[in-house]
Amino acid sequence: MLSLVKLVKGAIALNWRQLLLGALSLAIFVSAWQMYSWYLNANVSGYAAYVPYPGEVAEAFVDSFVTPAGTDGLVMSDHIIASLKRIFMGFVIALSIAVPAGLLMGSYITAEGLGMPIVEIFRPIPPLAWIPLFLVVLGYLKGPAAIVFLGIFFPILFNVILGVKRVDPILIDAAKTLGSKKRHLFLKVVLPYTTPYLMTGIKVGLGIGWMCIVAAEMVGKYGGGVGFYIWDRSDIGQWDYVFAGIAMIAILGILTTGVASQVERRLYAWMGMK
Amino acid sequence: MDGHEVDIRMEALLKVFKEETREIVALKEFSLDVGDGEFVCLLGPSGCGKTTVLRIVAGLETKSGGRVTVSGVEVEGAGSNRGVVFQEFALFPWRTVRKNIEFGLEVKKIPPHEREAVSSTFIDLVNLEGFENAHPHQLSGGMKQRVGIARALANDPAVLLMDEPFGALDAQTRNLMQKELLRIWSATRKTILFVTHSVDEAVFLADRIVVMTARPGKVKRIIPVALPRPRERTSSEFISIRGEVLEELDAEFAKTMMREMTDASVQHKA
């Protein structure tokens, strides 16, 4: 079991130079932002209030966790939990379908031949294109979850297929000469070999999942969520809070994929694969 | 056969590979008997089909004709009575040394404590004490092949099939591993069919050296090595056998070279 502390330490274990450059890059960004806000205000731009100062956003960010909103009585953490719930739901369903499907399609030419045309038809369609249909047909919960599902499903599926196909044939040979039957080959060689690939799929999928959930929440405005929060605040023109919501998504996205790629890296290392 | 019982019998093996436009006859009329407990090296120019012979015996490759029996039983696919050691080691990267060695025992559903006893024995035999819980990527090439040998032996096969097992190692490690293999062989008395392209290695290890012809591969000549072990590479007997084998081989190398050049010119014209 990987402890969180270990993960954080791993992230910090980058060298100082990198940290310094990172801080500098962030400082440049914030100064540019600050100056742009100044510029808009000085020129009495019509949308000066739409680009609040970094300080105002920071204040709103803190306040969003403390002061319940007048409309729904929720604070930011409620919205985060709501988004996480939907992601989790789409994730679990994607995992439980994509993994078996990927194993089958990677292992059997017939399964691949049957599955690929369907996959290839649906894969190029951005998950968000389904929002209007899904919201009416599947409703407010299953709809957004289905969007997330589509976002996560394909990266997992393709990575699992890739993993199965990349299984070193010499390992299959070795297992055969050690007395393995087909069942053993699958459980003891194909399945473990595919695990790191699955983790890569999960990492990529979670990144896409975040983008999907935010968009789905902005269209299917139900039960909160960070996407909903952003939409709701923009609807009433509280742009400092809108930016706080956007920052929250950035943080959550970085955390999710950051943790996932740490897990991925360690998994590859532990399994002794590339 | 030096009075040995026959352990591996190959009769008139035929192997034809089908490519898009042509068929390649890799083996033709290949026959060979290997006695129980015997150490036989297969030697031949590259592409002569020596690895194909080994893979057919292992059951990893189908034959186009002929017969193979091991301990009197006809070979039908891979099985645990023939242990294989691969040039690429073929260790499971996610398994520890011990777990790699226990793989075949797991498949056989041997209870854990028995497995552990067996794997410990072979870890000792190949001198890997202290590395039981290491993963393959933490090991050197020589150590990896020790695991490969232990893993094959742990299954208690009748024969050990080795496909250029030391081909990926540096010269010093290679020499050391050859000595180690002889020690392990003398401890276990397994029948060994050993594929190599190194004449030196074959003369150092084998009871008999089987020199194969260029494609289509068949037995060109069998050269017994009657030297006592441990063999001295600098001894005049060693050097004379080495010369004899080299001579046989050179003729086949020349054939291969000729054919490759003709192939190239044909392709060039096309």
Add this chain to the structure above:
Amino acid sequence: MPKKNFATALILATVLLVAGVATYVVLEQRGGDDENAVYYVVEAPSNMKGVLAANHIDGYIAWEPFVSDAVVDGVGKVIEWSGEIVPDHPCCVVAVYNSFASDSEGQDMSARFLKAHMTATDWINQAMDDSDSADYALLVDIAVEFTERNESVVEEALEHMKFHYAMDASFTTALENFTDMYMELGLIAEGKLADGGYSNVSDFIDKYIDGSYMAAAASIEPSETILNPDSPIRLGFLKGDIHQLAQAVGKSDAVLENGKSIFEEYGLNVENAIGAPFSNGGAVMDAFAGGYVDIGYLGSPPAILKHLNAEVRTSIVAQVNSEGSAIVVHADSGITSLSQLAGKTIAHPGTSSIQFLLLKAALQWEGLELKLKT
């Protein structure tokens, strides 16, 4: 170990499945358990009928024609018209972007636009007086084209609102009330009034409503020529919102006998702004801020919210309509009154909409709380 391996795979699969089903069950629960709460979701009015028919919600509040659309189709029934909640409540307004009307030319254009708006509104009311008249038939045609709904929906919808432009004392009071409600809800921070240079709510509404253009419009005469051929007035309005029928009538060249549109009659070149028709009033205000819209039709609440919160400097120059929204439930449901909505899920068009305020107020008076469905 094969057994153990297989068992691990089995356990993993089971855990995944149970987790999935559990999440599903937990999240799938409709509404909540609070007996004194009505749960809400936010939905675009054009989707509401479909979502109601698919049984994802128990009811909704929306503007016309999205009320009559469901009623005529037999999907929904009205339990309360917005005029029953707050009689004569103002709804949509005409707003002018301040920087557009900053010079005498812009002021003249705005006055002319108002003259056209008033003429169109008068024509609508005159047409509606006699439903057998040719004008009424033309009005229905224009409304059908604008709302993309059929005649029976449009005719039904027209019955449920009042078209007028005058800004009387009750209009002012209502806008003050809206502002007060937003401030009580914390949706407008206290400091925002002072930021805008207003001493209190009535001072704000007093300054926000600008009657000068309507006064100037009284003396506007038709113009032979188009006065702004190269710089058309960029008009913002909402998609299919029948409340804003006046601007559709103003554009129609079938209303006047001379073949000109009402806008052209008063010398105006009017075009749809980039992004128009907009999905809600908040979007119209954003387009003002972005500099894409000169004059817009939108609900008064988003005009108030974004004027203060996002400093979108506009002026309210005329009314467009009052009433014309309703709470709709399933046609076959037993619900006949607001109090029966307890525990149910209702969709509204968004926090900035007047429908949200009406729903919130109506439920409050019934002792019910409006809660986001989780």
